Amino acid sequence: MSEPTVVPLVRPRRDRAHDVPPAVPGAVAGAAPQRSPGEGDTAAGGSAADATVDALGLGLLLHDAVGRVTDLDASAAAVLGVAVDDVIGMTWHDPAWGLLREDGRPMAGHEHPVMQVLADGTPRRGAVVGLRVRPRPGDGTPPADPVVPGPRAAESPRGADRDVRWLRLDVALVDAPGGRVQVAALVGDVTTDVDARLTVAVETLRTRRLLAPERDVVLRVSRWGKVLGAGDACEDVLGRTADDVVGCSVVEFVSPADRPAVKARFDSLAHGEGAVLRVRVRRRGGERRWTRLGMRWVDADLSEAHVVLADEHDAVVASAEAEELRAHLTTVSLTAHETIGLHGADGTFTWVSERAAQDLGWEPEDLLGRPLHALVHPDDVARVDGAHGSAAAGDAVAVRYRFRGADDEHRLVETVLSGRLDPATGRVVELRSATRPAEDLVDAERRLDVAEELFRRSVEQSPVGTAVLAPDGSWRQVNDALVRALGQARGVLLRRRHDELLTGTSREDVRAGLVSVAAGERDTWHGAAEYLGGDGDVVPVRLAVSAVRSAEHELVCLLLHVVAGAATEPDGRPLARALGTDELTGLRQPEVAADRLVNALERSTRTGRSVGVLWFALDGLDDLVAAHGRAAGDSVVVEVAGRLRRTLRLGDTLARVGQDAFLAVCEDVHELEISKVAARATATVDVQAPGTGRGRVTASVGAAARACAGSEDPVQVAEELLASADAAARQVRLRGGAGWHHTRHTFV
Numbered sequence: 001m002s003e004p005t006v007v008p009l010v011r012p013r014r015d016r017a018h019d020v021p022p023a024v025p026g027a028v029a030g031a032a033p034q035r036s037p038g039e040g041d042t043a044a045g046g047s048a049a050d051a052t053v054d055a056l057g058l059g060l061l062l063h064d065a066v067g068r069v070t071d072l073d074a075s076a077a078a079v080l081g082v083a084v085d086d087v088i089g090m091t092w093h094d095p096a097w098g099l100l101r102e103d104g105r106p107m108a109g110h111e112h113p114v115m116q117v118l119a120d121g122t123p124r125r126g127a128v129v130g131l132r133v134r135p136r137p138g139d140g141t142p143p144a145d146p147v148v149p150g151p152r153a154a155e156s157p158r159g160a161d162r163d164v165r166w167l168r169l170d171v172a173l174v175d176a177p178g179g180r181v182q183v184a185a186l187v188g189d190v191t192t193d194v195d196a197r198l199t200v201a202v203e204t205l206r207t208r209r210l211l212a213p214e215r216d217v218v219l220r221v222s223r224w225g226k227v228l229g230a231g232d233a234c235e236d237v238l239g240r241t242a243d244d245v246v247g248c249s250v251v252e253f254v255s256p257a258d259r260p261a262v263k264a265r266f267d268s269l270a271h272g273e274g275a276v277l278r279v280r281v282r283r284r285g286g287e288r289r290w291t292r293l294g295m296r297w298v299d300a301d302l303s304e305a306h307v308v309l310a311d312e313h314d315a316v317v318a319s320a321e322a323e324e325l326r327a328h329l330t331t332v333s334l335t336a337h338e339t340i341g342l343h344g345a346d347g348t349f350t351w352v353s354e355r356a357a358q359d360l361g362w363e364p365e366d367l368l369g370r371p372l373h374a375l376v377h378p379d380d381v382a383r384v385d386g387a388h389g390s391a392a393a394g395d396a397v398a399v400r401y402r403f404r405g406a407d408d409e410h411r412l413v414e415t416v417l418s419g420r421l422d423p424a425t426g427r428v429v430e431l432r433s434a435t436r437p438a439e440d441l442v443d444a445e446r447r448l449d450v451a452e453e454l455f456r457r458s459v460e461q462s463p464v465g466t467a468v469l470a471p472d473g474s475w476r477q478v479n480d481a482l483v484r485a486l487g488q489a490r491g492v493l494l495r496r497r498h499d500e501l502l503t504g505t506s507r508e509d510v511r512a513g514l515v516s517v518a519a520g521e522r523d524t525w526h527g528a529a530e531y532l533g534g535d536g537d538v539v540p541v542r543l544a545v546s547a548v549r550s551a552e553h554e555l556v557c558l559l560l561h562v563v564a565g566a567a568t569e570p571d572g573r574p575l576a577r578a579l580g581t582d583e584l585t586g587l588r589q590p591e592v593a594a595d596r597l598v599n600a601l602e603r604s605t606r607t608g609r610s611v612g613v614l615w616f617a618l619d620g621l622d623d624l625v626a627a628h629g630r631a632a633g634d635s636v637v638v639e640v641a642g643r644l645r646r647t648l649r650l651g652d653t654l655a656r657v658g659q660d661a662f663l664a665v666c667e668d669v670h671e672l673e674i675s676k677v678a679a680r681a682t683a684t685v686d687v688q689a690p691g692t693g694r695g696r697v698t699a700s701v702g703a704a705a706r707a708c709a710g711s712e713d714p715v716q717v718a719e720e721l722l723a724s725a726d727a728a729a730r731q732v733r734l735r736g737g738a739g740w741h742h743t744r745h746t747f748v
Contacts, residue, residue, distance in 0.1 A: 062174075063183040067091045067115050070182070079189045080131065081165055098132030100164065102194065113171045114183050123172040128194060131165045166194035219307040221295075225250045225266065228304070237291065237309045239283035250307055255280035255288055266295060266305075281309065337609070337668065338436035345428050347372040347388055359437055360413070361405025372433070377402035377410050384415075391417035392428040400438050412438040440606075465541075465562035471518065471555050473498050485541070485564040487534035498560075503530040503538060510543065517547050518555055520650050521642060523588055524581040531562075539564055544581065553650030582656045584634060585641035593655035593663050594718065600667040601714035604707045612666040612674035612705035615725035616644065616681065619737035621660040624695035632689040636697050643684045648677065663722075671705055678703040678740035686738075701740035702728025 059076025061069055068091050077084045092099065093109030101107045109115060113124040168190045176182040220229040226249060230242035238245060238253055250266075251259045258279040265275045274296035281291040294308040339359040342351040349367045356364045376384045380401035387399035396418040402410040415435040419428040456477065459466045465482030467475060475494050483490050486501070499507055506529040513525035524546045533539045544561040582589055588596075600611045618640065625633035637660075644662060645654055653665040666674060678701045685699035704724035708717045728741040 058186055058188045061185045061187060063114055063118075063185070065118065065181045067093070067112075067118055067183070076187055079167065079187050098130075100130030100132065102128040102130070102166075104130075113169050114185055117171045117173060117183055121173055123170075125170050127169045127171065128190065129167050129169060130194070131167065132163070164191070165189065166191040219245065219250065219309070221250055221305045221307050223303050223305070225263075237311050238281065239285065239287070253281050253309075254293075255282060262293065278312065338434045341367075341433040341435065343372060343431040343433060345392065345431070347431060350430075359435060360403060361407060361409070361411065363406075366406065375404045377404065387415070387417050388431070391419040391431055394419055394421050394428070403435070414438040459559075462561075465564065467493075467498075467560040467562070469498055469514075469558040469560055471557065473514070476557060482562055485562060486531050486539055487537075489534070492534075501531050503532065506530045513543075514545055514558060517545050517558065520547070520553075521645060522586040523547070523645075523654070524586045526581070526583060526586065546581075549651065585638055585656050587641055587645075587662070588653055588655040590655055590657045590663065593653050593657070593665055594722075596653045597665045597718045597721070598714050600665060601708040601717050603667070605710045605712075605714070607668075608707055609668045610671065610674075610705045610707045611721070612664075612669040612677075612703065613721040613725040614664040614666065614674070614678060614681065615702040615722075615729045616640075616662040616664070616685070617700045617702075617729045617733060618660040618685075618697055619700055619733065620695065620697045624689050624697055627695055628689045632695070635690050636687050636695075639687050639690075640685055640697070640699070643687075644681060647681050647684050663725075666705075669705060674703050674705045675740075675742045678742060682738065682740045698738035700729045700732035700737045702726060702730070702732065703740060703742040704728065705742075 057075070057079070059073055059079045061072040061076050064070050068089055069087050072080075072084060072087060074084065077087070080087070090096075091109065092112035092115055099107035099109065099112060101111075107129065110119075112129060113127040116122075117124055166189070168188045170186045172184060174182045174184045218231040219227050219234075221227055227245050227247060230245045234240060234242045234245055245253075251262055254262050258277075261277060262279060265277060274294060276292060276294045279291055279293050280288045281293075282288055290312050292308075292310040292312045294310075295305055297305050339355040340353040341349055341356075344350055348369060348371045352364045352367050354364055356362050356367055360367070373381055373384055373388070384399055384401050387397045390397040396416060398414060398416045400412065400414045403413045404410050413435050414437075415433050418432050420430040420432065421427065422429045459468060459477055460479045462479055463481060465485040466479045467482050468477040470476045474497050478490055478493050483493070486493070488501070493501075499511060502510055509527055510529050513527050516522050517525050524544060526542070526544050529541055529543050531539045531541060542563045546559045548556045548559055550556050581587065581592075597611065597613065604611050618637075621633060621636065624636060637656075641654070641656065641662065644664070648654055648664055649666065651667070655663045655665075657663045664677075666677065669677075682699060682701050685697070687697045689695040702725040704721045706717070706721065708714050732739045732741045
């Protein structure tokens, strides 16, 4: 393609002081006939071309071989917004022009279409260039005459006092007299069109990057932080109307503690960058709420920014509650007998306790991010998915399945799943799990079946009248000895409630005794009662009532021993002693506590869990008895027994081992937990003789705890624990009493 040729300057610079449009022929070869520089402006072709160019609002600039402006007409000066005389000799490298690309980014001088045509000779058509033009000082209205963008315009901070004028250029090389090279540029003002396109682009970008939910509010903010405009959701987020916000500074709504961070980020942002902070926003009335604050400059000269505010208070509070829950679960997991886990709504592990290595065969960190169902045996997936669905609906459900460990071996486990629901949506936001190995559970269930059968047989074959009562007081099982003692048929007994056979004089006493045992206030209750016999006669009896509880310490049934017309067994032993209980307090006797300690240690060899022993020696009981009598002493002993029983866990064994001593056996207990129990017992045992306000009785408490290794004899370990607890209690008594002592913890 041959280079176009253009005649010499077609618009003489005669009368630049007046806005008289000289005649302009076509800019490129073929647009108009050639004319010499001296020809007049009245040629028919030139007049027609001039009229066309003027009607289109276009102007013409000529440049020399290095890009300096050598000539321009009045229309070009008006399009550029400059004075004609002040532009001659300027190049597009001059920073005073403030060149911009079409996307709003700064443009270097060599990127200007005129300089590119000089560099490669290729014409440019439809190029868009922005100029930052400084308006005249005054009332802000555009000046009548254009003003050249002098050096001071470039020095103004961030161009905050400039307007942007957008030009469309057609540029090509032309021939000048004497063979010189010139570049002609036909320019037009397209500011309105470009501003419209930029507005749409900015709004789209703002929507994509900053706007999210409808609860967000967008503020238009000046460079100095002043609010220029506010969105419709302003009242939802700030508690203020848009009219109240406009004219205020953004930092006025931010808590004083967060203002330095907001100011620092605002001042450091460059064009095109954005930042997001979480701050506390003050609503009308003084309420502070956590809010997400996003900011981004939306124009090239950094004179206006968008600030997006989104209320995140509920999310922050929920996050804090979740962190608090994790901290609580971490503490609980130290003494828990199962692996505790948190999961996302899809079952993915998000947190897991340290017992995972022991129970599940995985290190805790290796489980994070893994979905639960991916570790389930294929044959059990449907069962686990069903439990997952129930938990997601808000139920707590237990499921037994095979779980794959890190060694790819499956182990039988039992998991209790429960869900935490979002109150607003009713959807599950988190799942919680408690998992433990189920092999021992299966064995335990088999042993339980055997124990239940042995229990049934022992009740049936007992020489003493024995019955099993349901928690509601109905007869569940009676043996032949009881049928004979009461003279009632078995079917009659099983169809009636227990208290229906008691006479009115003893019914309330027996009922109170049953309630105290069922509530765990005492292990055994002893008393006298009168039943209605089969022939209508009254049958006097002695009763002993004890509770049977589950592994979770829930009441299963009440065991009732009945001896008609006597308070002793056939061998002459008191009934209470025959049943292994203390007549005064209803607590276990030392032999029973010792047997349970040995049995607990035997189980410890399989589980590895510690067994604790607490020895309670009463301080001041002898002095109280000497001053107020044995009855006062017995009353204090009964009161202390009741307080200790309420202090211990359900399932712990408490026995009276002397006139002024008690023994507690606590199975499956952590070292720290046994110390806490000792501390609580010390605080609760501070009793005075009833009715006197004198004779203070306290306790010296000794604690010991350990597990029994498989190679050790449980009997010897039991003797060691008892001796250690007794010695610890003696140390406390030597220091004045009313305290507790453990191997690693002491308090007086």
